[in-house]
């Protein structure tokens with residue numbers, strides 16, 4: 079049996095192809111990371127290694143304030159999206175009512191319509207009810223576009239849900255609330271968490287909707303960066319971007335870890 | 345209503361259940377006594393699960409009442425009823441290990457920790473799952489999951505345990521073993537079991553009483569012996585064990601026997617209480633159907649041997665009557681066979697025949713009920 083080959087052997091040319099794909103995806107990011115440590119102010123040649131831009135960045139009060147805003151908006155809007163989205167998905171799963179299909183597909187509209195249109199619609203809505211743009215409008219706007227993602231992920235989780243498991247809990251003496259806390263919620267939690275992660279990342283890097291719905295005091299980090307790059311990409315923007323990349327990776331890894339744990343248990 | 349010494353623990357009175365416009369359970373009246381093993385038996389879709397779910401509280405009767413321990417439970421939710429269910433697909437909590445699954449009900453009842461520990465361990469021993477406390481349901485075999493499901497229900501010491509085809513997913517051998525274990529558990533704990541199955545053998549071997557359902561109607565309730573030897577309806581005769589069902593009308597009556605004329609001949613039966621020229625069904629079990637090449641007194645009933653089939657210790661013979669109907673006869677395997685193609689005399693011991701009136705008079709004597717099922721052919725009704 080000399081000629082026996084392993085199935086799915088990784089051939090050299092597929093390896094090469096994979097490298098190209100990853101290069102294409104990650105090279106720009108590496109460039110940003112590299113230049114954030116560059117002593118030169120111009121992003122063309124690498125002159126020397128320094129942490130200078132990181133210190134500068136932390137000293138920049140405006141930058142830090144917008145960073146704080148971003149964190150607050152992302153956290154608060156994610157919490158609301160998760161709660162509303164999960165309840166919405168549960169309601170759509172549990173109850174039969176008229177126009178259910180229409181209502182459930184209308185949830186996806188914020189996802190499919192162009193973000194710009196959606197942002198302008200929000201702006202017009204807020205001004206027409208005489209609400210001036212602030213942190214509150216910003217959070218509401220973020221909830222509207224990230225909530226549908228929670229609904230989608232939780233519904234996906236519920237799709238394979240065996241109703242008799244909830245019935246078993248009722249049968250064993252748990253009332254509706256206890257059944258939800260002890261059975262339903264733990265079982266849909268992987269969906270809730272991935273929905274929450276989606277909402278969080280969407281909120282963290284949103285530019286278009288935030289641009290129209292943020293008040294003067296509630297500028298977020300992406301908006302601030304956008305303002306800064308108008309005058310050219312400075313090394314402190316690189317430093318900031320690098321930190322954000324690492325932040326995202328950390329969030330991603332923790333959520334994968336938590337989900338892996340949760341799903342392994344089932 | 346029932347003044348018997350046994351205590352009625354579950355009572356269904358005139359229970360009807362409609363889904364949309366479909367009537368799935370019809371005028372169900374059933375008393376179940378404390379400590380009894382009652383089986384709901386019937387073909388797929390006849391309303392067994394629905395009946396069980398109404399007792400558990402997952403569905404509510406459209407009409408009629410359900411009493412648990414003498415109390416109308418119409419306003420009681422599943423968690424407020426002293427019954428527990430073993431679900432057909434087990435419905436274990438996938439995110440909890442065996443111990444937590446079994447402890448679920450006790451935790452809800454706020455039983456003290458040490459007592460939970462003690463009772464769960466006791467249960468685990470009882471269902472022979474020692475050492476598996478920490479396993480997750482996904483890491484267990486069908487039979488093991490089934491034991492967890494039973495333990496999870498029994499640990500609450502319910503008055504009534506509802507089991508919906510609990511052995512349905514198991515292979516034959518395990519099934520047989522679990523049947524024995526379940527019956528043993530039920531005896532040992534003295535809990536009332538309401539058991540759903542569509543396996544008649546399972547029903548006959550395990551039950552104290554069997555309730556046979558068909559199309560939402562309760563056809564007959566009785567001990568395994570009663571429903572097997574004295575089926576009240578053609579459906580029951582046919583469903584429980586095998587039966588030859590032959591239509592005939594009463595030609596002549598003497599003091600202790602009736603002469604019956606059938607499409608394919610004449611025969612005698614030992615029955616009383618019928619009218620001359622009444623149309624009846626004769627129900628003869630294959631083991632009671634005899635064949636002979638010589639004429640038999642009182643019988644003029646002939647058919648042609650069509651086929652022999654060996655099934656282990658018995659031999660099954662198919663006989664075709666002149667009108668095309670096939671009869672089944674069973675003989676011990678060591679008996680000599682009548683060659684295929686031979687025309688034989690078919691006969692029986694007149695006392696071994698169960699006689700049933702036709703449906704109009706006996707089976708659905710409530711007119712209202714037969715109206716319900718118009719639009720079906722007679723075959724569907726039976």
Ligand SMILES: Nc1ncnc2c1ncn2[C@@H]1O[C@H](COP(=O)(O)OP(=O)(O)OP(=O)(O)O)[C@@H](O)[C@H]1O
Pocket residue numbers: 363364368386387388389390391392393394395542
């Ligand atoms: N929730 C429901 N909505 C509508 N119809 C239903 C519902 N549940 C059951 N039915 C119908 O009621 C009838 C009886 O169903 P049921 O589940 O009680 O049958 P069953 O006797 O348990 O059958 P099986 O042996 O196949 O489990 C079926 O025709 C079924 O289609």
Ligand SMILES: [Mg+2]
Pocket residue numbers: 392393394508
């Ligand atoms: Mg069923």
